[in-house]
Amino acid sequence: MNLPAAGTLHVVATPIGNLGDFSPRAVETLKLVAAICAEDTRRTRPLLQQFGIDTPLIALHDHNEDEIAERLVVRLVAGESLALVSDAGTPLISDPGYRLVRAAREAGVRVSPVPGAAALIAALSVAGLPSDRFAFEGFLPAKAGGRRDRLQALAGESRTLLFYESSHRILDFLGDAASVFGADRHAVVARELTKLFETVLDGPLGALRSRIDQDPNQQKGEFVVLIEGAGDDEAAKLAEGKRVYAKLAEHLPPSTAAKLAAELTGAPRKALYGGS
Structure with missing residues (x-):
């Protein structure tokens, strides 16, 4: 595999857990680019080492993306190829990077996806909820008031709703969702997808919250919560x-x-x- 002579920004998906999901094309691309832009180099470096990738890393996150995007585009325009990765999964899905992608495209630089794992799509594929139309909301505000306001704004949404949530807020999230959508609204909680302790639980929102509240093990890890739409x-x-x-x-x-x-x-x- 040879990369194009002109600079290209490769947006490369990495595993969300199981290393077997790292595609050969992604590995080869990351070996051949001049540098890899990573959200957290401390998390990306061990992954690269597992696959014998010694390409230099550049930290690119919410706090410095505006500052360094211009410098990276200069390198791309000059003919270097770069890669963009996130901590896990597909870049830009609730992760930084869109400013760099937009700046590259505005400069006429080719931006090419190297697709792979994405937690929201993995969860949707096993949830058993309508998947022809869905709305991804990412992480809601951490504060209760902001979270409830966002949920209230979605109360009439007929599409399947997908959210990301953390271990220390999952019970609060499910409680607020049950209050806003009704305790009987069907939902799915997908936890630690592709990892050793993967679980996918489904049922009414109220019952799901009670079940997770009673099992501390189900309160650990990374979560995708899917909620059935408002219906008729x-x-x-x-x-x-x-x-x-x-x-x-x-x-x-x-x-x-x-x-x-x-x-x-x-x-x-x-x-x-x-x-x-």
Whole structure:
């Protein structure tokens, strides 16, 4: 394999756990480029060493991407080929890198994907939820208020929803999701995908939270949470009506908020507010 004479930015997926998912093409590309831009060089270096890759590493993360993207593009324009990787999986999926990719494309540099593992797609493929239409939301805000606001904004969404979550927030996330979407809404929690302790649990949101709360082992690792969409039109209207009502009720009397929310969304007024 020979890389093109002109500089190319290769966006290279790395394993999310199982090293057997590292493609031969990805390994060869990383051996041949002039340098590898990595989110955390401390995590990427051991992976490269496993495959005999001694290409120089450049740290590229949220705090320095704007600063060094221009210098990297100069190298690309001059004819060097570079690679971009993240800590695990496909770059730019809830990871830095889009500024570099955009700058390279604006400079006329070829940007080429070397595809591979992505946790959200791996989870979707085994979840048993509708996969023809889905919405990926990544990590929600760490603070409870911001997280609930984002969930409320998605209450009427009919597509399958996918989220990333960390071990120290998974119970809070599931609790908030059950409160917003309803404890009976079907969901899947995929944990440590492709790794030794991989588990995929499914069931109603409320039951899933209770199950994970009772098993400390299920609270460890990296999570993808998938939540079934709002379903039929009436369910979607009701979910959206509740979201709008909650916002309006912060500033208006409950009866007025319910009347306006019903007019705006088509949701039944009595289902939003118990008053007459």
